[in-house]
Amino acid sequence: MSTETARTTPRPATPGTGEDGESGDATAGATAAARSRIDELDGRIIALVQERRTVSAGIQRARVEAGGRRVELAREMEILDRYRGELGRPGTQLAMTLLALCRGQL
Numbered sequence: 001m002s003t004e005t006a007r008t009t010p011r012p013a014t015p016g017t018g019e020d021g022e023s024g025d026a027t028a029g030a031t032a033a034a035r036s037r038i039d040e041l042d043g044r045i046i047a048l049v050q051e052r053r054t055v056s057a058g059i060q061r062a063r064v065e066a067g068g069r070r071v072e073l074a075r076e077m078e079i080l081d082r083y084r085g086e087l088g089r090p091g092t093q094l095a096m097t098l099l100a101l102c103r104g105q106l
């Protein structure tokens with residue numbers, strides 16, 4: 001675990017210990033800080049998806065202008081394999097969603 005993660009990880013109050021006062025505020029503060037970090041990360045992820053879509057559109061356009069097909073399934077299989085390898089089975093779903101965002105539904 002990185003120090004950054006450790007610093008922003010909220011610590012839940014221990015039930016039955018009367019921690020609801022000061023430490024409850026601390027927990028709420030840690031949660032708010034962690035959530036604003038998540039919001040920041042989501043903003044970067046969204047910007048990366050938009051950038052990916054622009055790059056992908058350029059490749060698709062060039063291929064169509066050269067007389068080829070807009071979609072290249074062999075390349076999509078490589079991308080699906082990569083996401084599944086890195087993120088497990090749900091990674092496949094994420095890659096499929098990304099491809100749908102970048103080249104539209106098949």
Ligand SMILES: O=C(O)C(=O)C[C@]1(C(=O)O)C=C[C@@H](O)C=C1
Nearest residue numbers: 056059060071072075076102103
């Ligand atoms: O890599 C390509 O050849 C692309 O056209 C990009 C991309 C993608 O968004 O990753 C989009 C459509 C293709 O079917 C395959 C991949």
